Amino acid sequence: VKKLRLKGIKDETVLSAINKVPRHVFFDKALIYHAYEDKAFPIGEGQTNSQPFTVAFQTEKLQIKPGDKVLEIGTGSGYQACVLLEMGATVYTIEYNRNLFERTRDFLPQIGYKPFFLFGDGSKGYPSKAPYDKIIVTAGAPVVPVALQEQLKDGGTLIIPVGTRDKQKMLRITKHADTLTTEEFDHFAFVPLLGEQGWKG
Numbered sequence: 001v002k003k004l005r006l007k008g009i010k011d012e013t014v015l016s017a018i019n020k021v022p023r024h025v026f027f028d029k030a031l032i033y034h035a036y037e038d039k040a041f042p043i044g045e046g047q048t049n050s051q052p053f054t055v056a057f058q059t060e061k062l063q064i065k066p067g068d069k070v071l072e073i074g075t076g077s078g079y080q081a082c083v084l085l086e087m088g089a090t091v092y093t094i095e096y097n098r099n100l101f102e103r104t105r106d107f108l109p110q111i112g113y114k115p116f117f118l119f120g121d122g123s124k125g126y127p128s129k130a131p132y133d134k135i136i137v138t139a140g141a142p143v144v145p146v147a148l149q150e151q152l153k154d155g156g157t158l159i160i161p162v163g164t165r166d167k168q169k170m171l172r173i174t175k176h177a178d179t180l181t182t183e184e185f186d187h188f189a190f191v192p193l194l195g196e197q198g199w200k201g
């Protein structure tokens with residue numbers, strides 16, 4: 001948390017949530033001493049979890065309030081979902097990789113975190129639970145999926161990295177009475193968002 005403050009994260013509710021979620025429990029024993037470094041790490045299936053700064057950055061930009069209904073695209077290890085839950089959000093999290101979905105669905109409740117686990121292509125959102133106050137995409141997209149914009153509530157916010165397979169610009173899209181406003185932030189490097197509105201293969 002000290003390192004995140006130095007890197008510019010200011011929102012105390014985000015920092016406090018990150019302080020509460022034990023990161024080392026998501027690590028293989030061999031990597032456990034790296035758990036509180038500001039680095040991404042492998043979670044199997046060729047995927048990584050995001051580095052804490054990225055988790056903090058995206059979460060801060062969403063301005064989560066207790067009771068917000070949040071859709072997360074890319075469950076991965078479940079760490080980001082735990083941070084959102086600590087902030088009092090109701091979290092729907094969707095994963096496209098069957099093994100990661102099953103592993104995280106089984107593991108998170110064991111450490112006391114209970115988001116709603118969904119399996120499928122999150123590039124199409126999850127219409128049956130829409131609309132959402134906030135949507136967070138934790139994989140790099142080639143475009144902003146239209147379905148995600150449609151599934152935002154009026155006044156809702158979407159945070160999504162968009163760009164090439166290797167480098168993406170973080171975008172925050174806010175919806176007001178069907179008008180979308182886009183703000184651009186720094187570049188990040190996420191693993192690719194797959195699926196219908198994502199990268200192929």
Ligand code: SAM
Nearest residue numbers: 049074076077079080096122123138193194195
């Ligand atoms: N939020 C995760 C965490 O806290 O560990 C990190 C996510 S990792 C950077 C990206 C994840 O997005 C991977 O687990 C990947 O399988 C998943 N993913 C890729 N395309 C997806 C899609 N279309 N729908 C849902 N998940 C997807």
